[in-house]
Structure formats: structure tokens, C-alpha cells
Amino acid sequence: MIGKRRAGRALEFKDVGSHDGPLLVVDDLHTAFRTPRGTVRAVDGVSFEVYEGKTLGIVGESGSGKTVLSRSIMGLLPPRDVLRSGTVHFGGHELSAMSETELRSVWGAELSMIFQDPMTALNPVKRIGVQIAESLVLHLDMDKREAQSTAVELLRSVGIPSPEERVRWYPFQLSGGMRQRVMIAIALACAPRLVMADEPTTGLDVTVQAQILDLLADLQRERHMAVILVTHDLGVVATRADDIIVMYAGRIVERAPTRTLFSDTRMPYTRALMDSIPRLADPSGSRLDAIAGRPPDLIHPPTGCRFAPRCHFAQDKCRESEPPLRTVGSPDHLFACWFPLVDGVSTVPAVKVTLGQTDTAVTDTAVTDAPAPDDQSEAETTP
Amino acid sequence: MGKYLVRRILQLVVVAFVISVLTFMLVHLLPGDPTVAILGPNDTAANRAILLKQLGLNYPLWRQYLTWMGAIFQGNLGASYLNHESVTHILATGAPVDFELILISQLIAFVVAVPLALVTSRKPNKPLDNVATTTTFGLLALPPFVVAPILVAVFAVGLGWFPATGYTPFTQSPAQNIHEMILPSVAITAGSIAVYYRLLRSDLISTLQQDFITMARSKGLSSRRIMWRHAFRPSSFSLLAAAGINIGALIAGTFVVELLFVLPGIGYALVQAVEQRDYLVVQGIALVVAVAYVFVQFIIDFIFTIVDPRVVRE
Known part of the structure; x- marks a missing residue:
């Protein structure tokens, strides 16, 4: 693999970083954006840790804050109009306390990112070889020729045919799947210890998706990297993550080892996400159980449980006070629900989810800023 | 790359041709007789005829154009009527x-x-x-x-x-x-x-x-x-x-x-x-x-x- 490490800060960092305990510790991370309409609390008190070599899946709908979370952890968000609190420790160092200059010696070297859209995340006017070699020269102190031949090897390792030739190609000459492979090559160039993959396969064909995820898993095993796989698709992380975090409206609503999450789902939202995965076994023509409504407005999140307005099992208590993230039994299974499912079944009777004005009519408690239903008939899906 | 540039050069040639025709027409589109402009309004018709011949203006337009272009390719863009500076x-x-x-x-x-x-x-x-x-x-x-x-x-x-x-x-x-x-x-x-x-x-x-x-x-x-x-x-x-x-x-x-x-x-x-x-x-x-x-x-x-x-x- 890639040999010498750059002397100086990166090396120091690596040495001090080899400590026991989790590789990444995120503690009570909040990230908000100031907008003309008000403060958008995109990430609202998120804590978790990732161990060396492990894969963590972060799952949530669009707008659940998962992309902001991954960028906030790295410190990549532009400082203007962003409010961030809480701490992020990486390899024993507090990332959240580092200046941008200090972060630069970590970014790309120890901690790197794979972006969602390979069509826009590669510089259109630079040869792919140059884009890979850049971080090698910067972090591993390689000379240009050495970096170029390493770039060829990296392209080979991500399964790009005739890499000697392709290294001189521009992104527009490559297909989407190929570009995503190039992006993986860039992210893995300096053998980082943690890779953040933000929806790495969303823009790709289903067949290519599996190839890219398998490639990532192979490289991860080979290099003993930790991976945070951010996705909206529970199916993507089901077989690939060691642990899964389910996010809703900027908060963690359930967190468990993957097997536990699927066998002992506690949070109705997680259940709903699972039910919205199409299954081959289902008879053809059967309707998918989509989750009615939309995630709440993060400027004025609803009081109580943020999922309550869309939950089939929501009770008055759910609308009044917010459930804490707690464990019952197994200490590594956390969930935020007042009436958790037991063996996949709710302990309270299901009610029709009615959104909007009718909601206040049914219950005494007003739900502030519940999302308006797009389509009333669709909103009244029975469980 | 080569193909692209060849295509651009061909376009350049076409545009240059069109421009040359238009600038050539410039003299002929201007109102009035160029001999009047050169000799003034009071000269004789005979003198005008001689000048027309000297300038080659008695030939058909296409021939005048070719003569003009031929001269240009030899580096001769003509000379001022007034002070004969080339x-x-x-x-x-x-x-x-x-x-x-x-x-x-x-x-x-x-x-x-x-x-x-x-x-x-x-x-x-x-x-x-x-x-x-x-x-x-x-x-x-x-x-x-x-x-x-x-x-x-x-x-x-x-x-x-x-x-x-x-x-x-x-x-x-x-x-x-x-x-x-x-x-x-x-x-x-x-x-x-x-x-x-x-x-x-x-x-x-x-x-x-x-x-x-x-x-x-x-x-x-x-x-x-x-x-x-x-x-x-x-x-x-x-x-x-x-x-x-x-x-x-x-x-x-x-x-x-x-x-x-x-x-x-x-x-x-x-x-x-x-x-x-x-x-x-x-x-x-x-x-x-x-x-x-x-x-x-x-x-x-x-x-x-x-x-x-x-x-x-x-």
C-alpha cells in the first residue's frame, strides 16, 4: 500500500492519535444555519462514536440533517451563518476545536469524504490523475512522478480498466460509475482512517450501486478503514453497516447494531422506513407503505416527538414532551420513543394519521407547525 | 484538437472572404462618382475617363475584386489618392x-x-x-x-x-x-x-x-x-x-x-x-x-x- 507518511503535523497527528477507544466521538453536536426566515436546526444534539475499521450507517429521509451532520463532523461547512456547538474527537484530537489550517492536515489524509454526485464533485477541467495526485503530493510528500504512478495504481485498485491511459482523461470522458470510482480513489489516496461516504451511490444505476458499495467494502477491509455510510436507503446499509443510526429532523431516533435494529425495531419511524423498502417477495402491484407527510420544518420543530405528526401510534404524550434517547435491556440499542414497538408490534392501538388542521381537532394539544399534507387521501394511509 | 482547429481555420477563411467582399463594396456603395471625389467636381469628362481606366474602375466588379485581392496577396493594399502614401x-x-x-x-x-x-x-x-x-x-x-x-x-x-x-x-x-x-x-x-x-x-x-x-x-x-x-x-x-x-x-x-x-x-x-x-x-x-x-x-x-x-x- 501507500508507504511513507509525511513528516510534520500529519505524522504527529497519526502518532498521538493511536490511542485506545473509539476513532471518532461525536458528542452533543448541534449545527444550525441562520437564514432570513429564522434559525434552521439541521443537526440538533447528536452523539455517537465509531470504532476503527467499523462501518456506521446513518439513515434518514432528505432533510433529516444527515448530510449536514457529515459535513459538520468534518468541519467542512462554511463558517459564515453556521452555528455549531458540541464536540467532535477524532483519533483522540478535538476536531471541533481545530482551526481550518489544522483541519487541512487531517482532511484528505486521515479523514476524507466521498461525495454524493460524481457528476459535479470532480473538477471538470482537470485530468483525473491530477485530481488524485494532488492529495498525494500534499499529504504524503510525493514528487509529481511518484504521485502519478500511485494514481495509476489507485485507479487500478478501484477497478478502472487500462488505468495508465485513463489517468490522463477528464471527468466528462467517464461514465457516472467510473467517476464514482475515481472519487473513491481520491478519497482513499492517502489511506485515511475514516471515510465519510455521503450518499455515494444515489446518482448511480442500481447495478452500479451494488458494485460501488462492494468495492468500498473490499477496500475498507483491505485497509482497515472506518466508514460512515450516509444514505436515505435502509437497504443500502442493511448488509454493510455494523451499526446503524436512524435520524429524523436533526436528531437520532434509533441507534443499534444492524442485526438488532432489524430484529428488534423499537422506533415506529425506523419501522416505517423498513416498510418503505420494496420487497421482491411482495405480490406485484402491491402498494409501498410510504410515510405520509414530510419531515417537519426545522426552524420551528414540533413540540414533543418530532415524528408524532406522522406517526400511526402517536399519543397525547408524544405531542407534549420529547422522548429522550434511552435504552431498554441491551445497552447498545438506543431509541427515542415513549411507546416503543415490542417485537415489531406497537403496544398502543394504531390511529389514522391525519395531518394538518384535523390533527388539532382530534387531539387537545395543538401541534405547532405540523407539515401541511400534500395529498389528504395519501396522508390517510392505514397501517 | 487538430480537427477542431482546422474547422476553426476554415471558418476564419470564409469570414475573411466575406469581409473582403464587403470592404471591397465599400467604395462602390458610397454615393457619387469616385472620380469626382478625387478630381473634384470641375474636371473634364475626358480626364475622368482616364482616371477610371487608371483605377481599373471600368472593368466589371468581379474582375476589379480579383485584381484588388491579387494585389493584396502581393502585399499591395493600394495607395492614398491624396498623398500617394501606400x-x-x-x-x-x-x-x-x-x-x-x-x-x-x-x-x-x-x-x-x-x-x-x-x-x-x-x-x-x-x-x-x-x-x-x-x-x-x-x-x-x-x-x-x-x-x-x-x-x-x-x-x-x-x-x-x-x-x-x-x-x-x-x-x-x-x-x-x-x-x-x-x-x-x-x-x-x-x-x-x-x-x-x-x-x-x-x-x-x-x-x-x-x-x-x-x-x-x-x-x-x-x-x-x-x-x-x-x-x-x-x-x-x-x-x-x-x-x-x-x-x-x-x-x-x-x-x-x-x-x-x-x-x-x-x-x-x-x-x-x-x-x-x-x-x-x-x-x-x-x-x-x-x-x-x-x-x-x-x-x-x-x-x-x-x-x-x-x-x-x-
Whole structure:
């Protein structure tokens, strides 16, 4: 693999970083954006840790804050109009306390990112070889020729045919799947210890998706990297993550080892996400159980449980006070629900989810800023 | 690449042909008899006939055109009716002046506009950006004939740093030549700075929103490297296109400063020729200026192939 490490800060960092305990510790991370309409609390008190070599899946709908979370952890968000609190420790160092200059010696070297859209995340006017070699020269102190031949090897390792030739190609000459492979090559160039993959396969064909995820898993095993796989698709992380975090409206609503999450789902939202995965076994023509409504407005999140307005099992208590993230039994299974499912079944009777004005009519408690239903008939899906 | 350039060269040839026909027609489209213009209204019909023959104006148009083109390919653009100075000679003395004016003014424009845009686009709508944007807006509104007298008043008359007028050929004394060319070049550079700065700034601001910039940051690259190596090139397309049009316009548009600073450029010669109805001179200069304009566009197209690899292959 890639040999010498750059002397100086990166090396120091690596040495001090080899400590026991989790590789990444995120503690009570909040990230908000100031907008003309008000403060958008995109990430609202998120804590978790990732161990060396492990894969963590972060799952949530669009707008659940998962992309902001991954960028906030790295410190990549532009400082203007962003409010961030809480701490992020990486390899024993507090990332959240580092200046941008200090972060630069970590970014790309120890901690790197794979972006969602390979069509826009590669510089259109630079040869792919140059884009890979850049971080090698910067972090591993390689000379240009050495970096170029390493770039060829990296392209080979991500399964790009005739890499000697392709290294001189521009992104527009490559297909989407190929570009995503190039992006993986860039992210893995300096053998980082943690890779953040933000929806790495969303823009790709289903067949290519599996190839890219398998490639990532192979490289991860080979290099003993930790991976945070951010996705909206529970199916993507089901077989690939060691642990899964389910996010809703900027908060963690359930967190468990993957097997536990699927066998002992506690949070109705997680259940709903699972039910919205199409299954081959289902008879053809059967309707998918989509989750009615939309995630709440993060400027004025609803009081109580943020999922309550869309939950089939929501009770008055759910609308009044917010459930804490707690464990019952197994200490590594956390969930935020007042009436958790037991063996996949709710302990309270299901009610029709009615959104909007009718909601206040049914219950005494007003739900502030519940999302308006797009389509009333669709909103009244029975469980 | 080769194919693309060959195609562009063919276009260049076609455009040059059309321009040559149009400039040729110039003399014939003008109202009145050219012999009247040359000999005056009171000469005899016999003299007019002799002149027509001398000028070849009694032949059919296509033949006149071919004769004219044939002469041009031999480097003969004709001569002034009035003082018999050959057009080639006028161009040979005038063109270097304009070439130098444009070169210096464009160098100044890029050296000022590019770094300024790279700095301000990182923090749009902050004080520095606001000052730069307002200032360039002002520059845009100032034509050279306003800038030039101010420059002369301040830097020539007031401070005495530069001469107010005068021209020394570069070959005679490079230092003095450049010293004399600075003020006129600055006078025509203001508009270019404004246009280049504003185009590059707005394109940079939108480029900096792109995923590949965040990607470059996530590699740990420094801001300076990201600005120069990742953001500048993909943001320079409109700048480049504007530079082509702007330089083209300057080729014929320098006459105001030539007049104000008494520089023996083509623009000055062209305006004189128009005033004196010296048709052959106008025709010759117009042709050369138009071809130069087309040539500048070709150079710009060529630079495009280097800056944006997608141009060639799409």
C-alpha cells in the first residue's frame, strides 16, 4: 500500500492519535444555519462514536440533517451563518476545536469524504490523475512522478480498466460509475482512517450501486478503514453497516447494531422506513407503505416527538414532551420513543394519521407547525 | 484538437472572404462618382475617363475584386489618392502603436482584475467586495476621453511622472517608448478592468458553490491553491469570451486616445482618411482591422481548447 507518511503535523497527528477507544466521538453536536426566515436546526444534539475499521450507517429521509451532520463532523461547512456547538474527537484530537489550517492536515489524509454526485464533485477541467495526485503530493510528500504512478495504481485498485491511459482523461470522458470510482480513489489516496461516504451511490444505476458499495467494502477491509455510510436507503446499509443510526429532523431516533435494529425495531419511524423498502417477495402491484407527510420544518420543530405528526401510534404524550434517547435491556440499542414497538408490534392501538388542521381537532394539544399534507387521501394511509 | 482547429481555420477563411467582399463594396456603395471625389467636381469628362481606366474602375466588379485581392496577396493594399502614401506603409507604422497600446492595456486589465476577483469572490458582499464592485461600476461608466484628460492633468501636468504627448518608436528607445505609452494604455484599460473583474467575480462566486470545490477543500488543499487551481479555470470562460470581443473592439477603438496623446496609430490614420474621403486607405485599413478582429477571435478559440478540454471533444 501507500508507504511513507509525511513528516510534520500529519505524522504527529497519526502518532498521538493511536490511542485506545473509539476513532471518532461525536458528542452533543448541534449545527444550525441562520437564514432570513429564522434559525434552521439541521443537526440538533447528536452523539455517537465509531470504532476503527467499523462501518456506521446513518439513515434518514432528505432533510433529516444527515448530510449536514457529515459535513459538520468534518468541519467542512462554511463558517459564515453556521452555528455549531458540541464536540467532535477524532483519533483522540478535538476536531471541533481545530482551526481550518489544522483541519487541512487531517482532511484528505486521515479523514476524507466521498461525495454524493460524481457528476459535479470532480473538477471538470482537470485530468483525473491530477485530481488524485494532488492529495498525494500534499499529504504524503510525493514528487509529481511518484504521485502519478500511485494514481495509476489507485485507479487500478478501484477497478478502472487500462488505468495508465485513463489517468490522463477528464471527468466528462467517464461514465457516472467510473467517476464514482475515481472519487473513491481520491478519497482513499492517502489511506485515511475514516471515510465519510455521503450518499455515494444515489446518482448511480442500481447495478452500479451494488458494485460501488462492494468495492468500498473490499477496500475498507483491505485497509482497515472506518466508514460512515450516509444514505436515505435502509437497504443500502442493511448488509454493510455494523451499526446503524436512524435520524429524523436533526436528531437520532434509533441507534443499534444492524442485526438488532432489524430484529428488534423499537422506533415506529425506523419501522416505517423498513416498510418503505420494496420487497421482491411482495405480490406485484402491491402498494409501498410510504410515510405520509414530510419531515417537519426545522426552524420551528414540533413540540414533543418530532415524528408524532406522522406517526400511526402517536399519543397525547408524544405531542407534549420529547422522548429522550434511552435504552431498554441491551445497552447498545438506543431509541427515542415513549411507546416503543415490542417485537415489531406497537403496544398502543394504531390511529389514522391525519395531518394538518384535523390533527388539532382530534387531539387537545395543538401541534405547532405540523407539515401541511400534500395529498389528504395519501396522508390517510392505514397501517 | 487538430480537427477542431482546422474547422476553426476554415471558418476564419470564409469570414475573411466575406469581409473582403464587403470592404471591397465599400467604395462602390458610397454615393457619387469616385472620380469626382478625387478630381473634384470641375474636371473634364475626358480626364475622368482616364482616371477610371487608371483605377481599373471600368472593368466589371468581379474582375476589379480579383485584381484588388491579387494585389493584396502581393502585399499591395493600394495607395492614398491624396498623398500617394501606400496603405501598407500606413499600416506598418500605425499597427505597432495600436498593438502595443492594446497589449499594455490588456496586461494591466488582467493583472488588476484577476487577483481582485479572486480575493473578493471569496467573501461576496463584504466591504472589500462592495468597494471593488462600486469602483469598477464607476470605471465602466467612464469613457477613455474622460479618463485620458484626468490622467494627463494628474500624472503628466500635476505630478510630471509621464509625458502628456509624444511617441518614440520602440525600436528607437524601448524605455522611453514604454514611458510614453503608459498613460494612453491606462486610459483605455479602465473599461476592460471593470468588465473582466465583474465577469470573473460573478463566475467565481457560482463556481465556489460547486461540489468540486468542497471536494477540493476536503482533500486538505489550501484556499489559495483552491482559488487558483480549482476555481479560476472553470470560471474564466465568460472572461475569455469577453476579452475576445473587447480586444477586437479596441483594435479599431483606440483612435480617441491616439488623438488625445498624439500617437501615430491606425485609428488616427483611419479617421483622417474618412474625413478626407480617401477611399482606398479606408478600404485597406478596414480590411486589415476586420481580419485582425477575426484573428483575435481565433486565438481566443484556441485558448478555449486549452482552458476547457470539453470544447474540443463535444
